[in-house]
Amino acid sequence: xxxxxxxxxxxxxxxxxxxxxxxxxxxxxxxxxxxxxxxxxxxxxxxxxxxxxxxxxxxxxxxxxxxxxxxxxxxxxxxxxxxxxxxxxxxxxxxxxxxxxxxxxxxxxxxxxxxxxxxxxxxxxxxxxxxxxxxxxxxxxxxxxxxxxxxxxxxxxxxxxxxxxxxxxxxxxxxxxxxxxxxxxxxxxxxxxxxxxxxxxxxxxxxxxxxxxxxxxxxxxxxxxxxxxxxxxxxxxxxxxxxxxxxxxxxxxxxxxxxxxxxxxxxxxx
Amino acid sequence: xxxxxxxxxxxxxxxxxxxxxxxxxxxxxxxxxxxxxxxxxxxxxxxxxxxxxxxxxxxxxxxxxxxxxxxxxxxxxxxxxxxxxxxxxxxxxxxxxxxxxxxxxxxxxxxxxxxxxxxxxxxxxxxxxxxxxxxxxxxxxxxxxxxxxxxxxxxxxxxxxxxxxxxxxxxxxxxxxxxxxxxxxxxxxxxxxxxxxxxxxxxxxxxxxxxxxxxxxxxxxxxxxxxxxxxxxxxxxxxxxxxxxxxxxxxxxxxxxxxxxxxxxxxxxxxxxxxxxxxxxxxxxxxxxxxxxxxxxxxxxxxxxxxxxxxxxxxxxxxxxxxxxxxxxxxxxxxxxx
Ligand SMILES: Nc1ncnc2c1ncn2[C@@H]1O[C@H](COP(=O)(O)OP(=O)(O)OP(=O)(O)O)[C@@H](O)[C@H]1O
Ligand SMILES: [Mg+2]
Numbered sequence: 001x002x003x004x005x006x007x008x009x010x011x012x013x014x015x016x017x018x019x020x021x022x023x024x025x026x027x028x029x030x031x032x033x034x035x036x037x038x039x040x041x042x043x044x045x046x047x048x049x050x051x052x053x054x055x056x057x058x059x060x061x062x063x064x065x066x067x068x069x070x071x072x073x074x075x076x077x078x079x080x081x082x083x084x085x086x087x088x089x090x091x092x093x094x095x096x097x098x099x100x101x102x103x104x105x106x107x108x109x110x111x112x113x114x115x116x117x118x119x120x121x122x123x124x125x126x127x128x129x130x131x132x133x134x135x136x137x138x139x140x141x142x143x144x145x146x147x148x149x150x151x152x153x154x155x156x157x158x159x160x161x162x163x164x165x166x167x168x169x170x171x172x173x174x175x176x177x178x179x180x181x182x183x184x185x186x187x188x189x190x191x192x193x194x195x196x197x198x199x200x201x202x203x204x205x206x207x208x209x210x211x212x213x214x215x216x217x218x219x220x221x222x223x224x225x226x227x228x229x230x231x232x233x234x235x236x237x238x239x240x241x242x243x244x245x246x247x248x249x250x251x252x253x254x255x256x257x258x259x260x261x262x263x264x265x266x267x268x269x270x
Numbered sequence: 271x272x273x274x275x276x277x278x279x280x281x282x283x284x285x286x287x288x289x290x291x292x293x294x295x296x297x298x299x300x301x302x303x304x305x306x307x308x309x310x311x312x313x314x315x316x317x318x319x320x321x322x323x324x325x326x327x328x329x330x331x332x333x334x335x336x337x338x339x340x341x342x343x344x345x346x347x348x349x350x351x352x353x354x355x356x357x358x359x360x361x362x363x364x365x366x367x368x369x370x371x372x373x374x375x376x377x378x379x380x381x382x383x384x385x386x387x388x389x390x391x392x393x394x395x396x397x398x399x400x401x402x403x404x405x406x407x408x409x410x411x412x413x414x415x416x417x418x419x420x421x422x423x424x425x426x427x428x429x430x431x432x433x434x435x436x437x438x439x440x441x442x443x444x445x446x447x448x449x450x451x452x453x454x455x456x457x458x459x460x461x462x463x464x465x466x467x468x469x470x471x472x473x474x475x476x477x478x479x480x481x482x483x484x485x486x487x488x489x490x491x492x493x494x495x496x497x498x499x500x501x502x503x504x505x506x507x508x509x510x511x512x513x514x515x516x517x518x519x520x521x522x523x524x525x526x527x528x529x530x531x532x533x534x535x536x537x538x539x540x541x542x543x544x545x546x547x548x549x550x551x552x553x554x555x556x557x558x559x560x561x562x563x564x565x566x567x568x569x570x571x572x573x574x575x576x577x578x579x580x581x582x583x584x585x586x587x588x589x590x591x592x593x594x595x596x597x598x599x600x601x602x603x604x605x606x607x608x
Contacts, residue, residue, distance in 0.1 A: 173389075174360065
């Protein structure tokens with residue numbers, strides 16, 4: 001644990017993400033305006049003492065929108081990555097450990113998913129399922145499954161060759177017991193590393209979908225949506241897109257730093 | 271083989287691996303174990319020797335059906351393992367335990383020593399938690415591991431301690447049959463002796479039967495009752511320990527035995543250094559597997575593979591010339607030729 005904290009990447013990335021989580025958690029304490037209060041008389045105001053990040057094209061406080069937007073963006077991303085981790089890892093571990101027919105079938109399914117650009121796949125799923133927060137999570141999470149599948153399968157393949165796995169089989173352990181007791185715990189660290197990368201990817205996907213107008217229904221703010229709303233005034237009132245974009249970038253950066261740090265930490269050879 | 275009091279019997283066991291060749295789709299085939307038959311009697315220590323890569327590990331894995339053999343059958347107490355369902359096999363495995371070659375890789379790094387030692391007990395639903403703990407402590411004592419370590423993790427153990435834990439684990443369900451694959455090779459010499467004595471003591475106490483695999487002949491000689499010699503996937507000679515050392519019948523055994531360093535430094539033996547090329551397991555050759563390196567080979571040896579023949583007194587050898595050659599260890603007839 002001490003060495004974990006001595007890693008600069010992990011510290012920095014972790015601190016950034018922690019800050020984002022705290023902002024999302026304490027949103028009501030950090031804001032004075034409602035996130036959906038229209039005030040068309042004050043639209044596109046530059047940052048000032050009343051509105052530290054200015055106002056958006058509908059006269060709403062940008063800081064307030066961004067803070068509440070972090071709730072939606074982070075929650076959707078966590079849920080999406082949750083879906084992807086569970087599905088991808090289970091499929092990957094079973095494929096890598098049992099091999100054979102299951103591996104072949106699951107592998108082709110994943111190939112098909114990977115044939116689509118992930119944003120396109122998100123859009124197809126999003127349009128097919130209709131707009132709602134739950135469907136948003138699915139449409140972002142499903143395209144991430146291949147990432148976790150491939151990592152889990154690769155790790156399970158190599159762990160499956162190790163002597164302690166064969167030893168457990170030789171003692172009369174069933175395949176599922178061996179998989180849960182021996183393969184899974186030794187595959188988890190590798191999944192852990194891609195987890196934070198996946199988080200970055202899914203924040204980005206959420207923002208992209210929001211930007212394209214396929215995100216969470218109005219008026220709930222999400223980072224992508226805020227960027228989208230500020231887009232027509234990007235040059236006359238850059239604060240709307242700028243500040244929300246900066247939050248997106250910082251969060252993704254934080255998760256990537258954390259992921260890099262974890263990888264270095266878990267693999268001393270790098 | 272006539273003796274009926276066997277515990278496990280291998281009949282024509284063969285294991286072929288397909289190896290993906292780097293060029294194209296054609297996969298090469300590698301015969302790691304080739305038509306091996308022998309049996310292990312109840313209560314004996316059967317030593318299996320042979321150079322690295324000759325198929326020793328593959329042989330026992332196929333014999334316990336940890337990997338599927340390509341052909342042949344294995345009878346354990348008269349029942350063919352290869353005709354059993356998976357469930358029956360799981361039950362039989364309770365009686366056959368393995369101490370694996372690499373003590374550093376045979377313990378899951380994420381489990382405590384207690385969990386590791388009690389794993390067979392849990393798999394086979396032995397008693398409740400308290401009973402398992404008691405049994406684990408008993409086993410720790412039996413193999414000479416400090417009981418305080420019970421909550422630790424494998425990385426806290428030395429190689430010798432790991433091997434002791436592997437042995438404790440193999441013993442936990444009081445099996446009948448234990449395979450020791452290079453059980454001491456990873457350890458330094460002083461610890462080797464401790465572990466070997468431990469294994470022999472446990473055998474006396476619990477009436478175990480061992481298949482003892484090693485490339486180290488002095489070790490095999492120390493523990494075994496009978497010894498089988500393997501070369502390139504084939505069993506080339508099989509005899510009681512003393513018989514084997516006194517009346518060598520196969521030139522490969524001779525080369526192997528004469529390469530054992532003697533404890534007395536003043537005494538220098540003429541080494542039978544093997545000449546000729548090592549055959550490839552990928553390209554099986556006609557005739558005897560050993561002919562390319564054998565100093566006594568002739569045309570017959572390059573054409574017809576020799577059968578494992580009985581030379582009386584339980585001594586078997588697979589060599590056309592067995593019995594005709596003078597392979598006594600002191601005369602060094604192989605060395606003279608080279
Ligand atoms: N899973 C596998 N796939 C392909 N080839 C294999 C496999 N396992 C073993 N082999 C090959 O089979 C041959 C015999 O291997 P094995 O591990 O049985 O040797 P060994 O006698 O135990 O050697 P050592 O004394 O070094 O342990 C080797 O040439 C090895 O490369
Ligand atoms: Mg081996």
